[in-house]
Amino acid sequence: MSPSRAAGPGSTARTGPLRRDAQANLARILTAAADVFAEHGCNAALADVAKAAEVGVGTVYRTFATKDDLIYVVYEPQFARAEQQALDASLDPDPWAGIAGFLEKSVMTLAPDRGLRELLSGSYSETLGWSRPRTPHRLAKLVEDSHNRTGEHLERLVQRARDAGLVRADLVAGDLLLLSMTVQTSVEFGGPSHPRLYRRMIGFLMDSLQPARAAPTPLPEPGLTNQQIAALERQRRERMSGSPGN
Template sequence: MAEPAGPGRPPLRRDAELNRRRLMVAAREVFRERGLAATLDDVARHAGLGVGTAYRHFANKEELVDAVFVDMIDQVEASAREAAADPDPWHGLASSLEKVCELQAQDRGLREVMLGTGKAAQRHALVARRIKPLVDPLIARAKEQGVLRRDVEQLDLPMIQLMVSAVTDQTGEPDLWRRYLRLLLDGMRTQPDGTEPLPPGFEFRGFGPGA
């Protein structure tokens, strides 16, 4: 089915819709590897499409980044809805946070979209509008059941995501974030579970690019 029309815009033809989807998939792959320094031309080449085709769908790279961001928020919202429906509020909260951290840890471009300048404030506001109504009741249920510290706030969750994503950025270790997320989650629980071993750490080699 063709993409629904926006205000004043007709629906895309089937071939145009497929090309747009190819560009979106290519953008995720290119931004994942190269970050937002990649150009719209780079994305078009990666998708196997002409540059003119890319510019017919997206006037500039910023429009493409916006579309990729909305696609990512759709995934985060789906995860939050699944968590909200979980009868175990702690499991729902922890698993949802892990899925979002995994998404960001594996995708350099999405980290730059979330943390970058420019439209960062508008993007954070969109996240709040779509995700906060799902997460707030989940946090409240976890507190009511006595599994979550009473002083944990909703804004603590994006800060945890920020800290966890820094692990990947600073060490280059793709899975090391899991260890530190576990530590942070234990810090949020009223009764931390110290029986399950932490995910492995790594031998210190210094931090930052070229370390």
């Protein structure tokens, strides 16, 4: 992160070099914001970020004019990472392996970060500028441009897979994004006791993408019993009960 603050469209943050103490505060704010947004989503208050960073709320507002400015700085690298994953998948010599690799990597990127899931799914939109097109925020442009670039990479990947007869003819790039967001719930549900449960879900999905098969493909992970699922549900409720509401 650069020690100066760059203002983009919709931002009123001032530019210029930061003092050493301000640089330290900026690093603490960004680290805290990444953790807070990942756990509680983008609707978490700046007061929560300030508390986690152990700075005053005023310090946060002096550094970032709006919460969306902070979200932009936190998530710009994450969007670049998501785009790179899609590009890497589209360049895989084996389009089938590219699809499987994209699902696995994107699932692991999305699962631990509620804020990123909200941005990608459009569920965080109250200040993104969708309803105020005359003053769009740079965060809105980041989301839109990244979505378009990622979609272009995935469309090339899906087209290659369709041309090779590896996937259903009705598969489209948008399906991969939705499937990725669907599978990530199994990462959260599995938790630390079943960290690879999501790979079983990907196995089911990959089978469903094939145009035909002689028999079901062996799954990479064993299934869970009803007792194990009940135990995981209890653990999940316990984790949720300790989370502040947004």
